[in-house]
Amino acid sequence: MDIIELDSLNAYYGDKKILNNINMKIKKNKITAIIGPSGCGKSTLLSVLNRMLEENGGSTRGNIAFKGKDISSYDKEEIRKKIGIVFQKPTPFPMSIYKNLTYAPIYYGTRDKKKLEEIVQDKLKVSGLFEEVKQDLGMSALKLSGGQQQRLCIARALTVDPEVLLLDEPCSALDIKNTAHIEEMLLRLSQEYTIIIVTHNLSQAKRISDYTAFILDGELIEYDETEKIFNNPEDNRTKEYIEGIYG
Template sequence: MSDYILEIEQLNVGFKDKKVLKNINAKFKRNTISAIIGPSGCGKSTLLKTINTIILEVQEAFVSGQILFDGRNLKQIKPETVREKIGMVFQSPTPFPMSIQKNLEYALKYYGVKRKDREEIIIEKLKVTGLYEEVKNSLHESALKLSGGQQQRLCIARALTIEPDMILLDEPCSALDLKNIMNIESLLLQLKKKYTIIIVTHNLSQAKRIADETMFMLDGEVIEFGETGQIFDNASDRRTRDYVSGSFG
């Protein structure tokens, strides 16, 4: 088994005549947290959506190059299988307008998990995300009644129910207060023991706190990708040094 769960080779992505990602090459190690940083509009979110293959649902999108997941080309894997293995959590919490229980059952039903197993899985994932004690008496109430931080943890729990190998998070803490940010960060540090995590963040301090590796993107290109300490303290590219020092962005 390779040390790398995800390998991106000569990836180009765009819409109509506009190229958004340009010749992306990167390898992501198993059971690590990788942060993707860079100014708004540099292609961070597009990269996540391409890994998860959501980008292919956009009619005008074009993708070239290849992404290997566990050695298999994503182009050769059915989208529903990709999304079973690679979960995604978005910037704003996206609970379905239904009960907490039904939110967590949704993917389990889709992938054919037997009813007798679903309850055990739901309780386990609620405990993993620290939600169980908070919601155990309100599982049949609307998930929309939860606080923003609880909703985001519910979305992470929902992504975990089908046991993905990788979790992609697109600025999951941008709308949360400090307490909930700390809750999410603590959760991610625990989750990396079992899952590989890629997180897009504008919060440079967050990247420094939780990421094993950090990728800096600019204008659709990967400028530098390496150990987080090296990126923040001894970056080889001037543009990276300028960004992490706050000179621009």
């Protein structure tokens, strides 16, 4: 089942075209990896999907459907609740771990203390952080390690129960251990959420994704099941990119 459909999508910053005629169908409850060289438009594609591009002075042409409905017909706040995003650099709020995880639920109307405590505990367990921080929920989130902060940010994005989770190179600054934590978490989460991850780490794309899209100079060169993309690419440019990385 497709949850997001892009039809002839073009994205611009001013007069500069960043994405050119992108056509994709994102499968529900699957992990889709987006690969390609720096500056090819990967992060722009994520910002299009939850309508952040327009907040940053960009614009789009073409069609984007979320669950069969034009994305522009959703209120921005509603679409960002349904399609959450986590950035490359961890961005915990300068407040306690507990308040980081209750901020969004309270904003959207949850006031019951017991319910909030359940949300905090559940999302910390999902992120694999609960045992590490359960005695220090009042501690500033800024005191966590980089890997813990990134897992907290993913947990925070899940506190409003989105349907899609966008991740922009969430492991690029992390060590092997923390990267493994996050990859294991994403594999578990894909049973409940649709995940789209931008990554320069082709090994990571192979390990965790069901589908992979290769973007070059703003164009979608190839999009297929991950195994096929890596083992039998149809386009020589995909093959050259993969071989260039592996040397």
